[in-house]
Amino acid sequence: MSTASLDCDDFFEATALPENFQGKKQSIETFVERHKGSKQPVVLVTSGGTTVPLESRTVRFIDNFSSGTRGSASAEYFLDQGYAVIFLHRHRSLLPFHRHVQSNILDHLTVSTAGSDPLITVQSDKTEKLVPILQRYLDAQSKGRLLLVSFTSLGDYLHLLRETSRALQPLKSRAMLYLAAAVSDFHIPANMMPEHKIQSANGPLQLSLQLVPKMLRPLVKDWTPDAFVISFKLETDKDILVWKARKALEQYQHKVVVANVLDTRKMEVTLVTSETQEPIRLPEKDATEGKEIEELIIQKLSELHSQFRKASEKS
Ligand code: 9Z3
Numbered sequence: 001m002s003t004a005s006l007d008c009d010d011f012f013e014a015t016a017l018p019e020n021f022q023g024k025k026q027s028i029e030t031f032v033e034r035h036k037g038s039k040q041p042v043v044l045v046t047s048g049g050t051t052v053p054l055e056s057r058t059v060r061f062i063d064n065f066s067s068g069t070r071g072s073a074s075a076e077y078f079l080d081q082g083y084a085v086i087f088l089h090r091h092r093s094l095l096p097f098h099r100h101v102q103s104n105i106l107d108h109l110t111v112s113t114a115g116s117d118p119l120i121t122v123q124s125d126k127t128e129k130l131v132p133i134l135q136r137y138l139d140a141q142s143k144g145r146l147l148l149v150s151f152t153s154l155g156d157y158l159h160l161l162r163e164t165s166r167a168l169q170p171l172k173s174r175a176m177l178y179l180a181a182a183v184s185d186f187h188i189p190a191n192m193m194p195e196h197k198i199q200s201a202n203g204p205l206q207l208s209l210q211l212v213p214k215m216l217r218p219l220v221k222d223w224t225p226d227a228f229v230i231s232f233k234l235e236t237d238k239d240i241l242v243w244k245a246r247k248a249l250e251q252y253q254h255k256v257v258v259a260n261v262l263d264t265r266k267m268e269v270t271l272v273t274s275e276t277q278e279p280i281r282l283p284e285k286d287a288t289e290g291k292e293i294e295e296l297i298i299q300k301l302s303e304l305h306s307q308f309r310k311a312s313e314k315s
Pocket of ligand 1: 183232234265
């Protein structure tokens with residue numbers, strides 16, 4: 001076994017399981033089992049940022065930036081493309097379909113108590129937008145095609161990522177992993193973490209963070225070697241972006257990196273494969289009409305996945 005995968009094993013050994021791990025594992029396995037008999041592709045979408053706790057009884061933590069828009073929008077477009085979706089997301093980040101409902105929804109409802117049962121009505125200017133969203137949501141729900149699983153910390157995320165990847169392996173090339181979550185590269189290992197809240201009376205705080213072992217390596221090699229794996233590369237400096245994406249592909253040998261720059265991520269990404277490099281841009285006009293770049297990304301990735309499946313099934 002390589003040193004890198006030993007690092008990963010050590011990480012899992014030292015890091016507590018997430019709350020209700022067995023329940024989550026069971027629901028993932030049941031979901032995969034239910035979709036095993038069909039020809040439908042299944043995708044794991046990861047979304048939102050991971051926290052890195054500074055104390056075991058956590059009061060403070062470091063967070064990775066992500067609102068969950070990329071992941072939740074992508075999950076909806078995957079459903080439209082006929083995928084069953086496991087949505088592994090940061091607790092309280094944006095959820096597919098729910099993201100369209102504003103937090104002040106109560107301001108747009110009226111109640112009529114004329115009949116025997118009170119009737120809630122949505123203001124008519126909102127129904128036009130809500131009806132198609134609700135229909136797509138109810139359709140996914142009734143067909144059991146969307147599973148929501150939440151995480152908070154880096155440790156929770158990685159335990160659940162490993163479990164879900166392993167559960168997807170029997171689906172072979174029918175499985176896709178779309179790793180859009182913003183995952184910390186640094187952490188404080190459990191044995192170096194104070195138990196109680198760090199006290200300000202002790203003076204200024206100096207933090208020393210360790211590197212998180214690169215989990216894409218065992219994921220591609222051991223956990224789910226036959227799946228179509230897509231990772232994301234986020235940079236703030238566009239000049240190093242594609243180079244970093246290529247380096248990741250060479251290192252981990254997966255299929256695609258979606259490369260994006262923080263400031264322009266809603267308008268432009270580059271799909272990088274070992275042979276190609278294709279920019280995807282959302283025209284300004286489409287953006288003003290409410291279209292989203294995720295629709296274009298998912299269209300392209302489902303095409304690539306379908307080609308990959310055909311090639312894998314032949315060999
Ligand atoms: C991304 O790059 C996502 O596209 C964003 C989406 C997090 C920028 P939002 O949720 O943002 O719509 O607000 N995700 C991957 C980020 C990441 O952690 N990548 C690492 C890296 O770049 C691991 S591959 O090194």
